Amino acid sequence: MKIAPSILSADFANLEKDVKRAEAAGAHYIHVDAMDGQFVDTITLGPNIVHAIRPHTKLPLDCHLMVQNPEKHISAFAKAGADIISVHVEATHHIHRAIQLIKNEKIAAGVVINPGTPVSTIESVLGDVDLVLVMTVNPGSGGQTFIESTLSKISLLKELREKHGYTYEIEVDGGISDKTVKRVLDAGADVFVAGSYLYGAPDFQAALKKLRDAENA
Numbered sequence: 434m435k436i437a438p439s440i441l442s443a444d445f446a447n448l449e450k451d452v453k454r455a456e457a458a459g460a461h462y463i464h465v466d467a468m469d470g471q472f473v474d475t476i477t478l479g480p481n482i483v484h485a486i487r488p489h490t491k492l493p494l495d496c497h498l499m500v501q502n503p504e505k506h507i508s509a510f511a512k513a514g515a516d517i518i519s520v521h522v523e524a525t526h527h528i529h530r531a532i533q534l535i536k537n538e539k540i541a542a543g544v545v546i547n548p549g550t551p552v553s554t555i556e557s558v559l560g561d562v563d564l565v566l567v568m569t570v571n572p573g574s575g576g577q578t579f580i581e582s583t584l585s586k587i588s589l590l591k592e593l594r595e596k597h598g599y600t601y602e603i604e605v606d607g608g609i610s611d612k613t614v615k616r617v618l619d620a621g622a623d624v625f626v627a628g629s630y631l632y633g634a635p636d637f638q639a640a641l642k643k644l645r646d647a648e649n650a
C-alpha cells in the first residue's frame with residue numbers, strides 16, 4: 434500500500450516543513466488538492482504552490498484537480514512540477530481529451546469519481562489511465578466522515594483491472610484513518626490519501642505507521 438498525505442490539512446505557513454515531515458515519515462506521494470470555488474465551493478492550492486514545494490521533496494506530487502473544465506489548467510500544473518494529475522469525470526464534457534492532455538505532458542494521468550458517481554461513467558477510459566481516484570467523501574474539505582457505500586466501487590475497479598489487464602492504481606481520498614483503512618485495503622485500494630488524520634496527529638510518523646500496519650492486520 435502507498436500513503437499520500439494531503440497537504441490540505443498541513444500548516445500553510447510552514448508547507449516546506451510539512452512536506453518534508455511527510456517524506457521523512459515514509460510517505461509515497463504528496464497529495465495536492467486544487468479547488469477553484471466552482472466545482473467545489475472552496476478555493477485552495479494552485480500551480481504556484483506546486484512550484485513552491487517542488488524543490489523541497491523528491492516524492493511524486495499527486496495533484497487532484499477539483500476544478501471545472503480541468504483541461505484549461507493541466508499545462509500549468511505540469512509545468513509547475515506535477516507528477517500525477519487527476520481530473521474529475523463530473524467536471525468536464527471531455528474526459529478522454531483531458532486525459533490525453535495529461536499524457537501529452539509525459540506525466541501520469543488519473544480520473545476521479547465522486548461518491549455519487551458510478552464506475553460505469555469512466556469505463557471507457559480505464560485502459561488509458563494510470564490512476565483511478567475514488568472519492569470516499571464529497572470533495573470540498575478535509576475532516577469528513579468516510580462514506581461506506583464507496584467500498585463496492587473500489588472492489589469493482591479491482592475486478593475490472595484484473596479482468597481486462599488494466600494497470601491503474603486505485604486511490605482513495607476522504608475519511609481515511611486507522612479506523613477505516615483496513616476495510617478500504619480489503620476492498621482493493623492501493624493508495625491512501627490522508628489529511629486530517631496525519632496532520633492532526635500528535636506524532637505524524639506513528640500515525641502513518643498505523644495506516645501501514647493494516648497490511649499485516
Ligand SMILES: O=C(CO)[C@@H](O)[C@H](O)COP(=O)(O)O
Nearest residue numbers: 572573575576607608628629
Ligand atoms: O480532496 C479532499 C477533500 O476534497 C481530500 O484530499 C481531503 O484533504 C482529505 O481529507 P481527510 O478526510 O483525510 O481529512
